[in-house]
Amino acid sequence: MNAPALPGTLNDNPVLDRWVSFPAPGKVTVNTGRVELGQGVLTAMQQVATDELYVSMARVTVHSGDTVRAPNEGYTAGSQSIQTGAVAMRQACADVRALFLAQAAAIIGCKPDELSVRDGSILHNGASTGQDYWTLAGAIDLTAKATGSGARKAVADFTSIGQSSARLDLPPKIFGDAIFIHDMKLDGMVHARVVRQPNRGATIGTIDEAAIKRAAKGPVDLVRNGNFLAIVGSNETAVDLAGAAAVNHVAWQNVEAPTPLQQEAYWLLQRPTVDRVLGSPEPSDSQGRQRFEATFTRGFVAHASISPSCGLALFKDGQMTVWTHCQGVFPLRAALARTLKLEPSAIIVHHVQGSGCYGHNGADDAAADAAIIAMQKPGTPVRVRWRREEEFVYEPKSPSMVVKVRALLDDAGKPADWTQEIWSGNHNGRPGGGSSLLGEEALPGYTPPPPPNEVPEAAGGGATRNAEPLYDIPEKRIVHHKIVEQPVRVSALRGLGATANVFALECCIDELAERAGQDPVAYRLSITSDPRARAVIEKAAAMANWQPGPPNGGEGHGRGVAFARYKNKAAYCAVVVDLDVDEEIRLNNVWCATDGGLIVSPDGALNQLEGGIIQAASWVLKEQVRFDNDAPTGPSAFDWETYPVLKFSEVPEITIALLNTKDEVPLGIGEVAGGPVAAAIGNAVSHALGVRIRDLPLTRERIAATLLKE
């Protein structure tokens, strides 16, 4: 008989000492495979351990993200850290506590259930036993596997979970400590900048080494391996100057740059596709029912992390040690092993904090750059920091998408049959999915791997994420056209396909409500039976003081509502947006109601939701990577002027309500707001202008062009 599955990632990492250890009297260390990305996950893990081990918070140290001690939890991504990571931590701690209670009971000669723990001390019927975790630790084998049988604390008894705990990682950031990977200094460290291969297959023609060295105004060396070229030296300023100048002093052959045609999502419709249908086949005719069809698009979007990526590496005595701010140290180790032709056991990867990544940015690639150079400089620590332009041009982009919705309506104007047809590149270009590291492509003998698989539906899908409406629609299906060949590298950005899919789906729902002459909130509720979905929609409408009725159009002021349950299995979220439009959009207010089940840290959840709302507003109002300027190579977004994001003076007031559902399992909330915000803005703009814009971003130029056409 198979043992019952353990919760979350504990199933893959059942050995308890991967999670919990007692390193010194009075101290507890918990290890998590999750990494701090500014989302406060380490603080959340500390809260979980505090409750389930029945110790004070100050005793608990959280160790995160290395391949030596931490459990392999894959990527810190997909709003999974609490939903699958914290539940694993919770059970691991509960199992550890149960082992200690059993051991204490054997010593004392009582039943374990007569014992309790208070701040690490074992009590017998409430009285001291003289035993604690640390007196017993030597006798307990934590290399045992989790059984899942340790009793978890009742929700009502939580002292830390459910409280807003001050983030562990914030004080060093506010006092300017050397907390980021960019701030690491190793003895004898050299700095490096890579002279990037413009595209896969491009080869170095000539190198004007003298010109590069002149530009450095200080000593630098060139390191080359095939078409991988880097500037290295001990003075960062000199290396930086040389790195910037080298772009103009290295001539490349076989250069291919993306074209302006490729920047528009409609380009996808002309490309070869790999097709599949999820759900029942589409009916061949509408059987007399009214038909509604609309097409939505979104261009390429950048992660646009505030700091360019950075990586450090040291190759010494056959051992490669890498420091990185990537989201998954174990998948990176596997990709580095392939790139460097080393055994995984010869590579150690440590996570160090970087700036927010919001998905797969240049972090893995910068680490690989450092490791490739370090292989050629054994014994010397190498620090690679990308240039700003390098991050914008070479980070993998969120792929452009076309989403076509076809609905057949019943007599009441409600959708009876729903087809969401998607054209998109792959949202999974991570090294763990088999994709190459950027530097790897420039090495001798490089053979491109087969195209990676899209994120499986079981993990929420990639391009198809949230393409299926949660509404009560009798027949639904997704038609997915994958476009493998892309003009730039593409991969995961916060929410993956959900942003474009929810934008399309929820804008259509609004259009259907309008056709039916119904209030958008009431129309949604009329096709929603899931009580938690209804609750967030009703709550957001109440917070916004939503006035029922068909929206009035064309007055320059608009309100819009939208809803989604992230991946149809994580948190529920409804959003109402209030805005004005003249030449451009001015966001006034965003109201958001979210049901994330049990929330570990309410303020942490609010911070994530606020951030998700503002970032999504930025995507929708401003962001598209364009290919139509005179850029040196690749995308013509290369700095904050060619790729502007939302500014302080442009953010809306935000009000968020977390629904009280603490007896439900925790549901990931980090990415839930993106789709609803995009769609609520789209709906509000439509109501403000009296005309619908179905292409993102909703820039000043696009609004002007749309109004001119009317």
Next chain:
Amino acid sequence: MTQQYQFSVNGKAVSVSLDNEATPLLDVLRNELGLMGTRFGCGLEQCGCCMVLIDGAPVKSCSREISTLAGKTITTVEGLGTPERPHPLQQAFLDEQAGQCGYCLAGILISAKALLEKNPSPTRKEIALALDGNICRCGSHNRIMRAVEKAATVMRGAKS
């Protein structure tokens, strides 16, 4: 040719010798003086991660050449306060949990300090405009602006 440069950082006189007179102040702070709180973001004076005060005025240090700084007084985030004695802005940022990844925060704290010295009672709009030279990508804007308002209140109270 190696030259000596003398100026003041966070109340202390410093002297550095450099070969390249165009070395950016940011590189000097981080690589010569070990002050890592001022961050590199773009090197283009666009993002504000590297903001410092030079004689009290906010300046993006990534492009400010060392040769222009003789005798100047520079303040970095490390000069604002310490965990034991935080500046009211730092305390307010802690209280409001104002930040996510935190990479932009040092520059934002400096911009906010410059604002409050010029305008002790800024409106929300004035705060926003003063911070428009700083980019926050995580979306912590509203918390940050609340924290600046709070610090302004505290600092006005301390003065009255």
